Amino acid sequence: MLKDTDTGSVLVVDDCPFTLTAISELLKEYGHNVYSCTNVKNAMDLIRAKHIDVVLSDIKLPQVSGISLLEKAGQSHPDIPVILMTGYADLAVAVQAINCGAFDFILKPFDTDYFIKIIKRALKYVQLRKTEKVYKEELESKVKTRTQEMMFALRQMENINTEVVQRFTKMAEYRDTDTGYHTSRIGLYSNKLAESLNMSEEFIDTLTFASAMHDIGKIAIPDNILLKPDQLTTEEFKIMKTHTAIGKKILEGSSLSTIQMAESIAWSHHEKWNGSGYPMGLKKDAIPIEGMIVMLADQYDALRSMRPYKQALSHEDVSRIITEGDGRTMPDHFSPDILKAFIEVAPVFDEIFNSKSDVVNTT
Numbered sequence: 001m002l003k004d005t006d007t008g009s010v011l012v013v014d015d016c017p018f019t020l021t022a023i024s025e026l027l028k029e030y031g032h033n034v035y036s037c038t039n040v041k042n043a044m045d046l047i048r049a050k051h052i053d054v055v056l057s058d059i060k061l062p063q064v065s066g067i068s069l070l071e072k073a074g075q076s077h078p079d080i081p082v083i084l085m086t087g088y089a090d091l092a093v094a095v096q097a098i099n100c101g102a103f104d105f106i107l108k109p110f111d112t113d114y115f116i117k118i119i120k121r122a123l124k125y126v127q128l129r130k131t132e133k134v135y136k137e138e139l140e141s142k143v144k145t146r147t148q149e150m151m152f153a154l155r156q157m158e159n160i161n162t163e164v165v166q167r168f169t170k171m172a173e174y175r176d177t178d179t180g181y182h183t184s185r186i187g188l189y190s191n192k193l194a195e196s197l198n199m200s201e202e203f204i205d206t207l208t209f210a211s212a213m214h215d216i217g218k219i220a221i222p223d224n225i226l227l228k229p230d231q232l233t234t235e236e237f238k239i240m241k242t243h244t245a246i247g248k249k250i251l252e253g254s255s256l257s258t259i260q261m262a263e264s265i266a267w268s269h270h271e272k273w274n275g276s277g278y279p280m281g282l283k284k285d286a287i288p289i290e291g292m293i294v295m296l297a298d299q300y301d302a303l304r305s306m307r308p309y310k311q312a313l314s315h316e317d318v319s320r321i322i323t324e325g326d327g328r329t330m331p332d333h334f335s336p337d338i339l340k341a342f343i344e345v346a347p348v349f350d351e352i353f354n355s356k357s358d359v360v361n362t363t
């Protein structure tokens with residue numbers, strides 16, 4: 001790179017040997033590194049082979065003109081300024097050359113001081129361009145590094161959020177009769193239903209994660225109710241139902257989309273399409289779709305699982321109960337679209353239940 005102390009390399013192109021020698025000697029006297037030749041072909045060879053900072057060319061060269069050299073050098077080495085030398089008679093051509101991208105032109109015969117001044121100006125221009133290029137590269141490199149650092153920090157933040165929520169969910173599971181496998185299965189069933197419903201990728205990812213917190217409110221339900229091995233009395237069931245409102249209270253007010261969805265699920269995963277659910281008795285589309293998805297997934301898993309007061313049912317029996325009803329669970333509890341999605345992906349539900357079975361995994 002050209003430094004302040006560098007004197008720069010100048011390529012002189014002129015078909016007149018006398019002029020060529022005179023200019024070369026003058027430039028050398030001023031400390032410049034000089035290359036010289038008499039035609040465009042040799043000039044291009046030197047530009048490609050040597051480190052040239054500035055080209056100084058006669059506008060009239062044999063066969064092809066100095067403007068042709070200007071065009072060729074401009075294509076392959078656009079950063080090299082080209083100065084054209086011309087007589088008064090060719091002034092119009094020189095102006096045309098400037099329009100074609102020449103850095104400047106020098107009228108012959110020239111005054112030495114003026115000549116050297118133009119060469120130095122061209123070299124200064126080269127220096128500024130190079131400094132600017134280095135500065136730009138450094139800036140780009142800094143921006144790249146900072147972006148990588150920010151991306152890393154962001155990923156770490158996301159990981160921390162995920163881990164805190166997972167541990168928080170796990171903590172709540174210790175109070176429940178449902179195991180961690182139940183909550184991870186709910187995530188997988190919900191994922192499949194949302195996929196079958198053609199929901200967006202972002203919705204599916206958020207739902208898969210958020211659904212694990214659907215029963216987080218059970219953390220505040222007294223042990224004698226939560227862990228009761230028998231059917232709950234009406235009064236006890238009334239208290240049990242409050243886990244939806246408690247879950248909402250635990251999760252509300254978050255700016256994170258995952259927690260916002262978890263809040264919606266905690267609040268609405270016991271609502272039923274026909275309005276017979278709780279806590280609000282909402283009907284049809286008034287129930288958030290994420291709540292309706294988790295409700296079906298939760299029902300399927302509860303029916304398949306053994307409880308102290310009931311036997312586990314087979315996939316076929318549970319599918320029949322969900323789609324045809326058994327008096328307690330009825331098809332009109334579910335959104336028709338989600339029920340249709342369940343029928344489509346039902347075999348996957350069975351696979352999920354078997355692969356993440358509490359019985360198999362508790363060894």
Ligand SMILES: [Fe+2]
Pocket residue numbers: 214215243269270
């Ligand atoms: Fe629940």
Ligand SMILES: [Fe+2]
Pocket residue numbers: 178182214215298
């Ligand atoms: Fe559940």
